[in-house]
Amino acid sequence: MVKKRITLWDDGDSGVFTDGTRFRLNRVRAPESHHFGGETATRRAAGMTGQSNGFVNVKPIARDIYSRIIVEMSNQHGSINNRLIMRGSKNKGR
16 A cells, blocks of 8 residues: 545545546545536535545555556544445445
């Protein structure tokens, strides 16, 4: 795992690290920021990573078709991916 810091959350499941690398959370499916529930999902993800001042542990899994790194992310409170899934951001077969 690599320690990185998040600059920006685009929505509840993707964003940008301070080094400019774009990422998407593995197994997490949150609404786009401009769709219903999107602002809430984005705030939820930002709040979870804000607890550690934006610093997270990152395990790269793959790359998607947009060249973003697919990641498993955690901080001192555990897996961010799992916590977002438990709060409803599930991959619903898409």
